[in-house]
Amino acid sequence: MTDMSIDDYLAHGGKLTSPGNVPARYRGELLRLIASFVDSELAASAGFADTINDAPGIKSRIAAARIVLEKADHAERVLAKMAEFGVDTARYEGVHPWAARVARDADLSATRQGGDMRLSVFHYPLQGWVDAVVMNVVQGLAANVQIAEMAQVSYQPLAEVFRAIGPVEARHAELGLEGLAHIVATSEGRAAALDSLAYWRPRVAAGFGAAQSERFERLARLGLRHRTNEALQADWATALDAHLADLSLI
């Protein structure tokens, strides 16, 4: 009854349940996925913190503060899964300067910066309230698609965390859409929003990764990925276009 290798088991959709039954290469790729999410959340939270003071009213201040709080909370919950692999999480939290940003016109495409595994989009600086709201909408809708994908990972304890935080992350994008609806009510707001959209859309798109990816193939065999980068990106583009059409932004 036990004549099945872990590789076969994973290739057939099997789930792993604790660090004790995780093979070496799986461990490396899993921790990499976790690090990428944690770094992105910490950078997103840190980057958005300044936005609280840019918010035009109390409701928007609360929305921005809530996003900062909850993204840090999500980073902590996912980082806790790393702790089960022996990672010193207290030290990890300080390993990179999460608020650091590159110049607005830097060109990073999708490459990681050193050991900081945040998605490259989180290296770019926000410029004021409208820019922050637009970025939150565009990246927030991408996060919905990416978290739905992560909620399927074959490491069950991690998948469960992603299923728990998915609805809260989705609410962040909704808060962004509500803010954006206010912004586009004026013609200056609409013009500023269009400028920001042109800036953020290609940078968020790059975060989905290359269309033909060897890494995807390897991760798919381990059950750590399921749908291709292209399919995820297409889902995001469809969702984004629908919302932008509602706001007459395309």
Place this chain on the structure above:
Amino acid sequence: MARFLPLEVTDVQKDTRDAVVVTLRPRAEDAARFAFTQGQYLTFRRDFDGEELRRSYSICAGLDDGALKVGIKRVDGGAFSTWANEELSTGDLLDAMPPMGNFHLPLDGSKGRHYLGFAGGSGITPVLSILKTILAREPKSRFTLVYANRQMSSIMFREELEDLKNIYLGRLSVLHVLETEAQDIDLFTGRIDAEKMTALFANWVDPDDVDAAFICGPEPMMLTIARSLKDNGLNEDQIKFELFASGQPGRAKHKAASTAADSGEACDATVTLDGTTRSFRMPKSGESLLDAALANNMDAPFACKAGVCSTCRAKVLEGEVEMQTNHALEDYEVRQGYVLTCQCYPLSDRIVVSYDQ
């Protein structure tokens, strides 16, 4: 960080020919740390011929049993399980980490739920903990256990399950599936396969009536059952898995020592990743082993590059390296040859490293 604490063995009961149930007691000051959730496991460590082995075994006690118990089934060639079955006795001390694991769902005493449990062999241990706890803490809930074993004599906790059926009359059903012994009903003989699952849902259990399912057993069984549960309308959140044992190697191997002279400025590195081995020369200083592998077009795993996250862990099979920083690997992993490649610089003229072990 993981920490081991001593547990005193207060009882060892032979359950079947190949399995023991071990009762353990923490020191008074550690009692709170060993408070467990049903379905969790303990990780033990013990030295065998100077080499540390760690093994995880599920707790088989319910929350209200007032004791910490694990079931340990002997596996062929398994050093720890054989030792536990043959030599472990009352009064011994065992080092264990506090309970871990996510094989459980929140309890709610006001709900009347129907749970399904699937256990293969010693996979019964966490399922027993769960079903005992549910029956005690959710008085309106029911539990149906489908329990696969090779033969009658290898069924762990057989008597205890019978007793539980009597205590919780009508709330616990147990369906034994025996691989090699024919029983009256076809469902009960052979292995749990897709056909048996279909029969189960046709004749015994209404899938619409099931609130959640727990599965613990060998890989093929887990796959078959999970697929069938999903086909019958259960979603991911309703299915809890615990995979046991098979990822745990029988015994760690010693690393071979290199006898080459260690005088050069550079090192011949041989690195294996995803079954492919590549050799290259790298300097002994200035470039970490990870960076050298990346520079040679190997897609080695890494994240923080600061010796913290352990994503870049690999095993040194031959030669000596120096690890500048290590905030992730424990001493026993280092003794087995594991290194954080982002912090590693060669000391010997030749090193052999694998990311696959």
